[in-house]
Amino acid sequence: MRVGERLRQREEDWRELDRLVERLSRTGPRRASAGDVLRLGRLYRATCADLMLAEAHDLPRASVEYLHGLVGRAHNVLYRTRGFSLRDLGRALFDSAPRRLRTDPALRIAAAVFFGSFLLCALAAAARPDFAGQVVGEAALEQIDHMYARPLSGPGSEEMGRDDALMAGFYIRHNTSIGLQCFAWGILFGLGSLAQLLSNGIGLGTMFGHMATTPYAANFFTFVTAHSSCELTAIVLAGAAGLRMGWGLIDAHGLTRIASLRREAANALPALGASVVLFIAAAFIEGFVSASSLPYPAKAAVAILTAALILLYVTLGGRPGRTPEDEIGRETGRIAEA
Structure with missing residues (x-):
């Protein structure tokens, strides 16, 4: 009763x-x-x-x-299931995603590991002639020297036989494979992503440092400069997404490992989505700009512009206004105080 x-x-x-x-x-x-x-x-x-x-x-x-x-x-x-909305998509890309990226410690760790190893190995390869051979092997050095022995334009170049669209497709597949490895190996409690970030940072940094000391330095930097901002940042973002997934297996917050992994998969989406966009952008720049006969200052301008846009996106994206989550958080605080 x-x-x-x-x-x-x-x-x-x-x-x-x-x-x-x-x-x-x-x-x-x-x-x-x-x-x-x-x-x-x-x-x-x-x-x-x-x-x-x-x-x-x-x-x-x-x-x-x-x-x-x-x-x-x-x-x-x-x-209720929410239908597709361009407004919601825009809010996710330009508001919530950069907010999450700014506050994600996994992104800071990934950037420190990748760019730190890249810079250290580039300086070591430029200062010590034998360093690059010990790290990547003499065969790899001979291959990259041969690849950039000829200029991109002018006598002896292969500019007339170039298929930009085909090469852009090839670079998308190649870049995607790098990003997937950096992300997917995060399932090993994040250690796999750290290893991939270190491997890419050491390998790329060594190649950059080595090529800076060769007679083919001008050819090399004329090709890699334009797309480097997008490609290197995309590697860091993919690694950050992998670290986020790995952390979900380490700190489950009382959930099962599967439930924690599912939760961190949602948290990793901003970094992974930004990585995919940058990898695709890098592929198109590499196929249509990097390999073109444009003068080096134009290619350097593309690199500076893309780097500035990435920096503005991460540091300022989503700052104006407030998200619905912010409003709910403030309302919860007022109720708790009452």
């Missing part, structure tokens, strides 16, 4: 939930205020508990069926 009386006292909350669900069904949850979202969640959880009590104590079927319908409608409003 006490259960029945308790549920009768809850009828006003049921009617409030019914009205709130009806209103949000008409206007759409996107237009709901932070207070409405919080109230809806509280009423929904309480009504679910009421439904369990009603079923457990075999209350009248009409009441149970009403609660079933109410809970089902509230669930649909809370967890």
